[in-house]
Amino acid sequence: MTKDRLSKTTRTFVTHWGEMGTRWGINRTVAQIHALLYISEKPLNADDLVECLDVARSNISMSIKELTGWSLVTLVHLPGDRRDHFTTPSDVWELFRVIITERKRREFDPTLQAMSAMVSASAGESAEVVRRLKELHAFMASIAEIMDQLKVLPPSALAGLVGAAGVFSTLMPKRGSS
Amino acid sequence: MTKDRLSKTTRTFVTHWGEMGTRWGINRTVAQIHALLYISEKPLNADDLVECLDVARSNISMSIKELTGWSLVTLVHLPGDRRDHFTTPSDVWELFRVIITERKRREFDPTLQAMSAMVSASAGESAEVVRRLKELHAFMASIAEIMDQLKVLPPSALAGLVGAAGVFSTLMPKRGSS
DNA sequence: CCGTTAGTTCAGTAATTTCTGAAACATCAG
DNA sequence: CTGATGTTTCAGAAATTACTGAACTAACGG
Numbered sequence: 567m568t569k570d571r572l573s574k575t576t577r578t579f580v581t582h583w584g585e586m587g588t589r590w591g592i593n594r595t596v597a598q599i600h601a602l603l604y605i606s607e608k609p610l611n612a613d614d615l616v617e618c619l620d621v622a623r624s625n626i627s628m629s630i631k632e633l634t635g636w637s638l639v640t641l642v643h644l645p646g647d648r649r650d651h652f653t654t655p656s657d658v659w660e661l662f663r664v665i666i667t668e669r670k671r672r673e674f675d676p677t678l679q680a681m682s683a684m685v686s687a688s689a690g691e692s693a694e695v696v697r698r699l700k701e702l703h704a705f706m707a708s709i710a711e712i713m714d715q716l717k718v719l720p721p722s723a724l725a726g727l728v729g730a731a732g733v734f735s736t737l738m739p740k741r742g743s744s
Numbered sequence: 745m746t747k748d749r750l751s752k753t754t755r756t757f758v759t760h761w762g763e764m765g766t767r768w769g770i771n772r773t774v775a776q777i778h779a780l781l782y783i784s785e786k787p788l789n790a791d792d793l794v795e796c797l798d799v800a801r802s803n804i805s806m807s808i809k810e811l812t813g814w815s816l817v818t819l820v821h822l823p824g825d826r827r828d829h830f831t832t833p834s835d836v837w838e839l840f841r842v843i844i845t846e847r848k849r850r851e852f853d854p855t856l857q858a859m860s861a862m863v864s865a866s867a868g869e870s871a872e873v874v875r876r877l878k879e880l881h882a883f884m885a886s887i888a889e890i891m892d893q894l895k896v897l898p899p900s901a902l903a904g905l906v907g908a909a910g911v912f913s914t915l916m917p918k919r920g921s922s
Numbered sequence: 923c924c925g926t927t928a929g930t931t932c933a934g935t936a937a938t939t940t941c942t943g944a945a946a947c948a949t950c951a952g
Numbered sequence: 953c954t955g956a957t958g959t960t961t962c963a964g965a966a967a968t969t970a971c972t973g974a975a976c977t978a979a980c981g982g
Contacts, residue, residue: 573868573869574865575862575865575866575868575869575873575877576869576873578858578862578865579862579877582855582858586851586855588769589769589851590768590769590851591766591767591768591769593939593940594940595940595941604876604880605873605876605877607870607872607873611958612958612959613958621941621942622941622942622943623942623943623958623959623960624941624942624943624944624959624960624961624962625940625941625942627959627960627961628940628941628960628961631960648949648950648957648958649957649958649959650958650959656876658879658880658883659883662883673764673767673768677760677764680756680760684753684756684757687752687753687756688753690751690753691751691753691754692785694785695753695754695783695785698782698783698834699753699757699783701836702782702836705836705837705840705902708902709902712902724883724886724887771969771970772970773970773971789928790928790929791928799971799972800971800972800973801929801930801972801973802929802930802931802932802971802972802973802974803970803971803972805929805930805931806930806931806970806971809930826927826928826979826980827927827928827929828928828929
């Protein structure tokens with residue numbers, strides 16, 4: 567990211583986001599492209615991305631493929647320009663929703679299945695080991711359910727969870743829920 | 745993980761967990777050690793871990809250091825044995841809590857600060873760019889707040905969030921919360 | 923003291939992941 | 953068709969990350 571088509575702030579943002587990505591198992595370039603598309607007011611094409619991020623064209627191609635595979639980036643065409651242009655939703659909640667959905671599908675659900683299989687196959691194990699496998703499975707199942715519930719929430723519904731009342735009051739056992 | 749001190753199920757579990765770790769930016773060995781300590785009924789020492797996971801002693805030493813740094817593993821001493829032994833909480837919620845707390849502290853909070861700084865420095869940017877930076881910042885601040893709230897919840901409080909009522913009813917704007 | 927056991931550190935190596943450049947493919951205009 | 957433009961693929965190179973083995977520190981028992 568050397569070419570200075572980007573403002574100082576934007577560059578900081580994109581850099582930081584790439585850094586963040588790597589910490590969560592996301593390729594730096596992939597994360598940077600996504601950050602750039604988020605902050606950009608209009609769709610960018612592959613050459614824009616090459617210039618802004620200073621990586622090889624082929625890298626952009628692969629990374630974009632990855633991002634579209636994650637349903638995070640969509641291909642658009644601008645009138646009178648036959649190059650592919652790319653966008654990502656500018657609504658943060660929507661992005662969150664998509665990421666949660668995909669990570670659940672790709673990583674969480676298979677693990678849940680695997681845990682389930684382990685519990686089934688745990689006949690010879692000690693009672694305590696079985697208990698722990700079951701607990702972990704149950705925990706993950708709860709998280710999975712929450713993820714699914716989050717998916718159907720409207721944008722910005724998150725606000726309802728924070729504040730003086732917040733999660734705390736919600737989760738404390740008071741009404742006989744569930 | 746070749747030496748067969750482990751049952752089939754345990755081996756599957758540890759392997760899968762290591763795999764999962766790598767996808768979320770956690771070193772495979774670190775994740776495997778943690779999995780093994782979780783599933784193990786009693787504290788294990790470094791040699792146990794070497795045997796079970798078939799990695800170098802030095803690797804165990806480093807990984808354990810990492811895990812204790814994350815407050816996920818604690819050192820215990822068994823009477824009459826001067827070797828270090830290690831444990832991790834067997835309560836899943838507790839583990840979740842600790843991981844959330846640490847990842848927030850190490851990755852989330854600094855990002856939040858960085859975003860804040862960017863917003864402050866975004867004078868020259870277009871109104872839309874400023875809006876997006878602010879939105880992302882606000883979103884992350886909400887998540888951060890939720891993480892903090894989760895920390896003070898009792899074990900297993902998670903159950904309150906799932907089920908027929910669940911997150912959905914909680915988040916839908918109905919009572920004038922926050 | 924000295925030998926033994928336990929734990930740590932770190933330079934070098936191995937493995938993995940990421941990135942590039944060249945070639946192939948595709949589409950369009952003339 | 954042919955040339956121009958845009959995109960994808962993939963083998964190998966580069967960079968990063970993980971792991972090992974050897975050397976070191978520490979603490980204890982006799």
